[in-house]
Amino acid sequence: MLGVGLATLMGLTLLVLAVLQYRWIGEVGEAERARLHAGLNNAVQQLRTEFNAELRRMCLAFELEPEALAARNWDRLIERYDYWLSEERHVKLIEDVFLLTSRSNGEKELQWLDAQAGQWLPSEWPARLERMGKQLDGRFARRAAGPGAGRFSLWWVLAEDFILVQPLAAREGASAPPEISGFLVLVLNQQYFQNVFLPEMAQRYFNDRPEADFEAAVVLTGRGRMLLCCSDLHPDARLLDKPDIRVRLLWDRPDLAPVGAGAPPPLGRLAFGGRNRDAPLFLGSEAGEWEVVADYRGGSLDEIVSRSRRRSLAVSFGVLLLLGAGMTLIILGARRSNQLAELQMKFVAGVSHDLRTPLAVICSAADNLAAGVVDDSAGRVREYGSLIRSEGRKLSAMVEQILRYASLKSASRKPEPQPVAIVELVNAVLADEKPSIDLLGFQVETEIPADLPAAWGDRAALQQALRNLVSNAIKYGAPGRWMCIRAARIPDSGNETVSISVEDRGPGIEPEDLPHVFEPFYRGRTATASATPGSGLGLSVVEQSVSAMGGRTVVRSAPGGGTTFTLYLPSASRAAEASQGKG
Secondary structure: HHHHHHHHHHHHHHHHHHHHHHHOOOOOOHHHHHHHHHHHHHHHHHHHHHHHHHHHHHHHHOOOHHHHHHHOHHHHHHHHHHHHHHOOOOOOEEEEEEEEEEEEOOOEEEEEEEOOEEEEEEEOOOOHHHHHHHOOOOOOOOOOOOOOOOOOOOOOEEOOEEEEEEEEEEEOOOOOOEEEEEEEEEEOHHHHHHHHHHHHHHHHHHHHOOOOOEEEEEEEEEEEEEEEEEOOOOOOOOHHHHOEEEOOOOOOOOOOOOOOOOOOOOOOOOEEOOOEEEOOOOOEOOOOOOEEEEEEEEHHHHHHHHHHHHHHHHHHHHHHHHHHHHHHHHHHHHHHHHHHHHHHHHHHHHHHHHHHHHHHHHHHHHHHHHHHOOOOOHHHHHHHHHHHHHHHHHHHHHHHHHHHHHHHHHHHOOOOOOEEEEHHHHHHHHHHHHHHHHHOOOOEEEEEEOOOEEEEEEEHHHHHHHHHHHHHHHHHHOOOOOEEEEEEEEOOOEEEEEEEEEOOOOOOOOOOOOOOHHHHHHHHOHHHOOOOOOOOHHHHHHHHHHHHHOOOEEEEEEOOOOOOEEEEEEEEHHHHHHHHHHH
């Protein structure tokens, strides 16, 4: 009951540990997912922040003072452009600068800025600006909308054409809304934008971080999808189709708080005319969009977390399985130790009983002889001497059995193999056991072929093993009063093997006892119930001795059908051939 209770307690403990481990790994997985997403999102937001900051610096450089706007002093834009060229790093980002105004007759006039000459020159409409021109139709002389109205803002971004447009609005009065008098058009250098400007940022935020294992790309959406830049030379198809993060590259209105509605993000400060100016900038977009897509190189966040969770679960449950196996082995070992201790106690009791009987007979006979109770008439002294000799041999055999078992367990005595004639071996064993055979009236038969080859083994050990089998047949096969010793030559895959069988007609061995008969100290139910003397070591000594000689022991038995023990040993000729082959 104690063992069952302990096993149940250990099982419940493992179950509780498994449930807690599963829940803990789930929580760790969610935390890992949040950490990975935060790291990826942080890199994306840093790229967006720098991108918008660079564009804001460029746009702020062209912002005119109210006086210049009211006076339509467009040469002031040339000064601002020259200042930007001298101060900024990405001067190649702007390919062309155009000014779209209206004449007094209402016609639109397009001028191109000749940066080298420092003047505005009349210009024809480039094909690249045709779509922009159609979209600007009807916007002259309109009042500029506030920062929060629709998609129209201080700068209008045509992402598909890589064009930035600023409405030039001047106020006619302090209370009147500004009136649009023209548009400043910045045409971006698409090649520089794609091959230098964006890749520098992608490299900085996605490739130059040892802890980062993600990739990102900037794509143009609208009428189609165009890859502008990617942190990897060969991006995964999933990056464009199902990224973990997809956001607009330009700050949207939620990213920029309107003036008076809270603290806006820092917009940077530029020096113009000896004074600092802060100007909120709202970038709008129509039609196409610039988007940032990003994900982890190892797969989606869900896949990465799932793989990590599966690995953690496999390791954790593997540890739990090992722990459970260890607990099981401990329980089985404890149970086995208890059984072994019980068997040893039975062995001690049995040996004590077996030793007590011959010792009592020897002591009694010796006392009678010493006291002169027995005279020498009718050979009484010889009879007593024979009795003492017989009981002494029993004691000697028991001691030899125990010593042989001890030597086999400690491997202190190594077998000394030699050719052993089976006929001589059987005759020697039967001679030793003749008194017991005659006393019980046993019928002994032998079937040994004349041409049987010699066996290869330790003669003393083999004789002891065969004696144990014969002794067991006499003890346990007494009801049948019959025993047969057979020997045969058996071909074994081209090798020769010699078998020796000892068969009796006793009660047999129970099926549940059969697998344990070669275990030390084990005695079956039949032997225990019949109170047959024995130590439980005989068959264990047989099995271990024969195994040490390269043979094997087989038992066949059935309740009520007798028992047959067979020893299979290598023949001397086979051993000699093997020895010559090694030589």
